[in-house]
Amino acid sequence: MADEQNPPAAPPPSGPARTWPPVADRALLGKPIRRIDGPDKSQGKAKYTYDIVRPGMLYGRLLSSPHPYAVVKSIDVTPALKVPGVKAAIALKDPAGPTAKIWYQGEEVAAVAATTEEAAEDAVRAIKVEYEILPALATVEQSMSANAPVNFPKGNVSAERLTLRPDKADVEAALKASAHIVEGTYSTQVQTHTSLETHGGICEWNGEKLTAWVSTQAVHATRDGLSRALQMQQSDVHVITDYMGGGFGSKLGPDVQVVIAAKLAKEAGAPVKLMLTRKEEHLITGNRPSAYAKVKAGVDAQGKLTAFDAETWGTGGAGQGAGFNIPYPVYAFGVLRQRHKDVFINAGPQRAMRAPGHPQACFITEVVVDELADRLRMDPLELRMRNLPPAGPDGQDLPTQQWRKYFPMAADKIGWSRRHATADTGSGPIKRGMGCAANRWAGGGSNRTRAACEILPDGGVVMRIGTQDIGTGTRTLVAMITAETMGLPLTAVKAAIGDSEYPWAPGSGGSTTVGSISPTVRIAAENARDALFAKVAPSLRVEPAALVAKDGRVQVKDNPAKGMTWKEACRLLGVQPISADGAWQQGLSSSGTSGVQFADVEVDIETGITRVKRVVCVQDCGMIVDRITAESQVYGGIIMGIGFALFEHRILDRNTAKMVNPNMEFYLLPGMSDIPEIDITLIDQPERGPVGLGEPPTISTAAAIANAIANATGARVRSLPLTPAAVLAALHEERSGGTR
Amino acid sequence: MAPRKKDQPGFSRRTFLKTVGAGGVAAGVLGPKAAEGQAVKAVGPGAVPIQLNINGKVHRLEVEPRVTLLDAVRNRLNITGVKRVCDRGACGACTMIVDGETVYACSTLAIEMQGKMIRTVEGLAEGTVLHPVQQAFCEHDGLMCGFCTPGFVTATVALLEKNSKPTKEQARRALDGNICRCGTYARVLEAALDPKASGVRRG
Amino acid sequence: MKAFAYVNAANEKEAIAALGPERGRMLPLAGGMDLLALMKDYVAQPERLVNVKNLDRTVAKTPDGGLRIGAAVTLAALAQHADVRRLYPALAEAAAEVGTPQIRNVGTLGGNLNQRPRCWYFRNEEFPCLKKGGARCFAVDGENQFHAIFGDGPCHIVHPSSLAVPAIALGARFRIVGPAGEREVTAADYYVMPDRNLYGETVLAPNELLTHVILPAPGTAKSATYEVRFKQSHDWPLAMASVALVMNGQTITSARVVMGAVAPVPWRAEGAEAALAGKRISEATATAAADAAVKGAKPMTQNGYKVQIAHTAVKRAILKAGGIAVV
Amino acid sequence: MTHPTLASRHVTPMHCSHLRHKGMYVTGDVTSEPNGFADDIDATSFWCVCTQKAFGPDGLPVTLEDCATGRSCCNHDAAEAT
Incomplete structure (x- = not known):
């Protein structure tokens, strides 16, 4: 599986060569298999962290700072303790110490635990806090202005980071030599994760040992975090995440609130559940940073992209990491330069959010490419095709870079040949247009992933692995791979996940889960199965290697009649089960995906409202494990991309830096009637093994929609979200002289 | 929609009925001064015993009037299939069916749901057979x-x-x-x- | 939310008795969709809630051929009611567009007409805005993309009721009861600008209740509502318009044109009404009326786009009333 | 360009052992980092494992540059540094 993104860096560990079963032999893999936890979820039986109730459990609640920039002068929690039902109240800021400062709205100041949620709420409101309110920075413009107060220790703006390719390239000269230049400022907004289950957990002490049920996408990272924050042995911390309601990159540890829950639980001597409110969720649990780019890009008369020069900035609030790379590395510009600065404002720090940096970079780049095509009067698809990376030495595109194949496929599906060359000139206010964009993602996995498989004497099979299912279908994948390996139906296998006591598996981030767990589970299952074969072989008078597990039987490969049922085979174990471990090996998974998306939109030029009518997507993800859940990932990515394109926007009041829409009413999320027809083509690449798919489909949706709007209206919107205000402004500008 | 019974089951009048003002419940047309002296039956703000018919089963519980149907069901009765997400009637995760109509349980007071047929996701399947x-x-x-x-x-x-x-x-x-x-x-x-x-x- | 006492009023009398004269201390509770959210956000902190859902929820014909609709009628019932749909399409259309199915199932006519502004400064405890007794309107130099384009402040909310707009267009009267008895006001007079009532949006006293909406017989009037919403699934209108066009054959003899979500009250566009009188319904007439409707709009720093949207809403509501296809 | 970048989030023994980012819990030590230009992307969110937020025990921001030798709360645990 040596591709450019996954070279054979280390020799494979010794042991049998590991493979996936031949495609023709697969009973489950690659098929559309229903999620095994569907019945529990659809009946409301699945217990999420939010749902768990422990005996004697108290409800925790934070007192969050209403001020985005302030110093806590005093905290008095005693009034909270007088509220009936309150069992603990703690201050979380030390007015006399270095943590007295509040950097962003929603920062935790104090917390309480009480017998009811109502009492906890009354109690936090009884706490008396004195703040010295300081002038907060609400926008990048404010932070960057010369006379702004310097709110951050190393200044409001980071040092500039320069990227220049090739080294010592003369970007100005390349631009000057270009036949056409596009120059403009582009931007994307701050998006919040808005996981439906807010962050939080339940902490229960048993002496010095802590059990924590946490809504997390990383049970092992959560164990690490809790043990360090509470200064305990890692072995004394047990983290459980049976079901969790979405994370999208924001739930990679216990977070402050679960540490606080543990402290409250200790103080109160009872288990404490602390789940954030929706408002706190918007304010403090991360976001996708904004992006701004002043771009100058060129193309030669033949349609070869020549140069891309960008000054960029963005804000991840009170945290660093607002970087994004343009041009987005799909199209080959001759030379490129990017000068980037992070800008700090008094708002909740950013966190990884579904393809960090990518949707921003993709939007800016793909819009610039479209504008260059407009200058050339060239079909933007044609310009893209001409500037894809060169094929490899064998004349083939890399398996991770299949855009040359996917663009025409998707164009055909959406009917690109019907696209207006310029704006829709039909009568009536509704204009129709199409646009496209490409994406890429690496995926991969962790070679430290481990799993443990048991085959029980009654025929049961348990696969334990310390991964977690964040809605992607991980539990189903673990069961499928195990069942496939054992030749058993899915129902015969128990997939035990979401527990830090199970063998180590990585946090579910970076679309690496499938690449980490699939090989590991396969190997653990094979090891267990082979141990069973060793037990069974003597009674069949064959070598273990002659056996296969298929259709619920253990039988001789060349003579299927010779064998026994799985249960009969397991009975030979006596009373002691088989236990086998699995360690990740290279060769069963890989990294690198590519895809394209096309959007067909209607724009009402009298209201500026865009309705996405259709999205066509072609995406690869290596070997498809479960076709249904894989497709669902793509649907979900596109829909989140529609939210990013049109609706979602964290809006801070420019004068106070307080968020004005920390709810689900004015933080707009797409609903059923906002969803277009979505046409997905998943490209199966079985020879590559699985590659993660959570992130790539969300990258290019906004760019495709923005380009479609320009195609429909002839007016170019260079900022997200594509609100009626933005579209009408672009139309107005176009009428009075042009947006280009 | 059938009009609701005036005296809902579950109010323990003896314990919780507070009479404010003088005089009994007057009948007749509302005249200019009719409201004066009107009896006002207020309950709360402390906990009030109520009954909720959920999925065909009557549950007795005590909640303050401010407790929503969602919180009563989740926190008091441990019926947790319905979720709390936005808590402001904007997301539907708390949807229940009350007398045949969907409602946002987060934006409905439990005390007002007495005498109504409340169905949650838990009441849909029949035994192990999914709806x-x-x-x-x-x-x-x-x-x-x-x-x-x-x-x-x-x-x-x-x-x-x-x-x-x-x-x-x-x-x-x-x-x-x-x-x-x-x-x-x-x-x-x-x-x-x-x-x-x-x-x-x-x- | 803060703890409160609860009164389950069986009738108007009990309801009025349970309310008090002091603003905000005792509040009527209908569907609760608006009020409970305000209470959860501590913008409303009543000591007592008075359930008024038991009040009249019937739709009755009046002797003159109109309808008398109880304020406790749900939005879903209103949107589906055969007489309402037939006689007052502007009202039925508006009711069908409010919120979501769950909101329409419990939300009431009275609740919709009396709901508080959705202004994000008003609804956020942390902004002590004018309407909450504070010193300034944060929208003026703040985030005002959804705020008023008419009305000149000092508070720049837009009135949130989608049903108030057709109610005024249709010439509705509101029956109000209070300790002093009952009275009727026109829908148009019911809503008042911030300079008349900064802490509320209507003429309703704290111990009064709106109990009925009385609609006159429509006669030859054609009515329609057109709402412009960004998110199609669930969103507040960026602007909307209701029109009632009294017809003589093909000619409009008189018109009422009211815009919603553009001002602190439903905004009557008398210029548009004048522009329509004596005309036939056509694209040109509708455009001329829409031009007149938005004349005098004074957008704030970020909501200039709403002028165009209000224009479109007026134009399309007129065309829709005339049975001319709009997009 | 997975979990944005090796170059920009490379934690060395000079750094505080309490410094965390997502990649530390997600990638292994065999799988390589991807290609070229994208490696420079600086979209990494860092946090302190002790405070569980983007501000350290000293109340100051957690950054790759700052969470290193010299900062008052910086911890070098030889066993932990990798």
Whole structure:
């Protein structure tokens, strides 16, 4: 599986060569298999962290700072303790110490635990806090202005980071030599994760040992975090995440609130559940940073992209990491330069959010490419095709870079040949247009992933692995791979996940889960199965290697009649089960995906409202494990991309830096009637093994929609979200002289 | 919609009825001064014993008037299929069916739900047999992380009980009150439009 | 939310008795969709809630051929009611577009007409805005993309009721009861600008209740509502318009044109009404009326786009009333 | 360009052992980092494992540059540094 993104860096560990079963032999893999936890979820039986109730459990609640920039002068929690039902109240800021400062709205100041949620709420409101309110920075413009107060220790703006390719390239000269230049400022907004289950957990002490049920996408990272924050042995911390309601990159540890829950639980001597409110969720649990780019890009008369020069900035609030790379590395510009600065404002720090940096970079780049095509009067698809990376030495595109194949496929599906060359000139206010964009993602996995498989004497099979299912279908994948390996139906296998006591598996981030767990589970299952074969072989008078597990039987490969049922085979174990471990090996998974998306939109030029009518997507993800859940990932990515394109926007009041829409009413999320027809083509690449798919489909949706709007209206919107205000402004500008 | 009974079950008048002002309950047309001296029966703000009929079973509990139906059901009765997500009537994760109509349980007071037939996602399956809508959600993968699923299932059941053959547009409109962050809408819609989902079962 | 006492009023009398004269201390509770959210956000902190859902929820014909609708009628019932749909399409259309199915199932006519502004400064405890007794309107130099384009402040909310707009267009009267008895006011007079009532949006006293909406017989009037919403699934209108066009054959003899979500009250566009009188319904007439409707709009720093949207809403509502296809 | 970048989030023994980012819990030590230009992307969110937020025990921001030798709360645990 040596591709450019996954070279054979280390020799494979010794042991049998590991493979996936031949495609023709697969009973489950690659098929559309229903999620095994569907019945529990659809009946409301699945217990999420939010749902768990422990005996004697108290409800925790934070007192969050209403001020985005302030110093806590005093905290008095005693009034909270007088509220009936309150069992603990703690201050979380030390007015006399270095943590007295509040950097962003929603920062935790104090917390309480009480017998009811109502009492906890009354109690936090009884706490008396004195703040010295300081002038907060609400926008990048404010932070960057010369006379702004310097709110951050190393200044409001980071040092500039320069990227220049090739080294010592003369970007100005390349631009000057270009036949056409596009120059403009582009931007994307701050998006919040808005996981439906807010962050939080339940902490229960048993002496010095802590059990924590946490809504997390990383049970092992959560164990690490809790043990360090509470200064305990890692072995004394047990983290459980049976079901969790979405994370999208924001739930990679216990977070402050679960540490606080543990402290409250200790103080109160009872288990404490602390789940954030929706408002706190918007304010403090991360976001996708904004992006701004002043771009100058060129193309030669033949349609070869020549140069891309960008000054960029963005804000991840009170945290660093607002970087994004343009041009987005799909199209080959001759030379490129990017000068980037992070800008700090008094708002909740950013966190990884579904393809960090990518949707921003993709939007800016793909819009610039479209504008260059407009200058050339060239079909933007044609310009893209001409500037894809060169094929490899064998004349083939890399398996991770299949855009040359996917663009025409998707164009055909959406009917690109019907696209207006310029704006829709039909009568009536509704204009129709199409646009496209490409994406890429690496995926991969962790070679430290481990799993443990048991085959029980009654025929049961348990696969334990310390991964977690964040809605992607991980539990189903673990069961499928195990069942496939054992030749058993899915129902015969128990997939035990979401527990830090199970063998180590990585946090579910970076679309690496499938690449980490699939090989590991396969190997653990094979090891267990082979141990069973060793037990069974003597009674069949064959070598273990002659056996296969298929259709619920253990039988001789060349003579299927010779064998026994799985249960009969397991009975030979006596009373002691088989236990086998699995360690990740290279060769069963890989990294690198590519895809394209096309959007067909209607724009009402009298209201500026865009309705996405259709999205066509072609995406690869290596070997498809479960076709249904894989497709669902793509649907979900596109829909989140529609939210990013049109609706979602964290809006801070420019004068106070307080968020004005920390709810689900004015933080707009797409609903059923906002969803277009979505046409997905998943490209199966079985020879590559699985590659993660959570992130790539969300990258290019906004760019495709923005380009479609320009195609429909002839007016170019260079900022997200594509609100009626933005579209009408672009139309107005176009009428009075042009947006280009 | 049937008018509600004046005296709802569950109020323990002896313990919790407070009479403010003088005089009894006057009858007759409201005249200029009729309101004066009117008896006002107030309960709370402390806990009040109430009864809720949920999925055909009557539960007795004590809650303050400020407790929502959602919180009463989740925190007092440990019926946790319905979720709290936005807590402001904007996402549908708390959808229940009350007297045949979907409601946002987060924006409904428990005390007002006495005497009503409340159905939650837990009341849909019959034993181990899934409700056809639940079955359709599983078959079409109309669920991912699953946190919105109980609300969506409930809203879909309410739709199909009124209109067993909705058009695509009708189904969309009926489900517009629910938000899914994972983005399973396409599959939820498939499930709602699956003829099998509208089955025959009626609550 | 803060703890409160609860009164389950069986009738108007009990309801009025349970309310008090002091603003905000005792509040009527209908569907609760608006009020409970305000209470959860501590913008409303009543000591007592008075359930008024038991009040009249019937739709009755009046002797003159109009309808008398109880304020406790749900939005869903209103949108589906055959007489309402036939006689007052502007009202039925508006009711069908409010919120979501769950909101329409419990939300009431009275609740919709009396709901508080959705202004994000008003609804956020942390902004001590004018309407909450504070010193300034944060929208003026703040985030005002959804705020008023008419009205000149000092508070720049837009009135949130989608049903108030057709109610005024249709010439509705509101029946109000209070300790002093009952009275009727026109829908148009019911809503008042911030300079008349900064802490509320209507003429209703704290111990009064709106109990009925009385609609006159429509006669030859054609009515329609057109709402412009960004998110199709669930969103507040960026602007909307209701029109009632009294026809003599093909000619408009008189018109009422009211815009919603553009001002602190439903905004009557008398210029548009004048522009329509004596005309036939056509694209040109509708455009001329829409031009007149938005004349005098004074957008704030970020909501200039709403002028165009209000224009479109007026134009399309007129065309829709005339049975001319709009997009 | 997975979990944005090796170059920009490379934690060395000079750094505080309490410094965390997502990649530390997600990638292994065999799988390589991807290609070229994208490696420079600086979209990494850092946090302190002790405070569980983007501000350290000293109340100051957690950054790759700052969470290193010299900062008052910086911890070098030889066993932990990798």
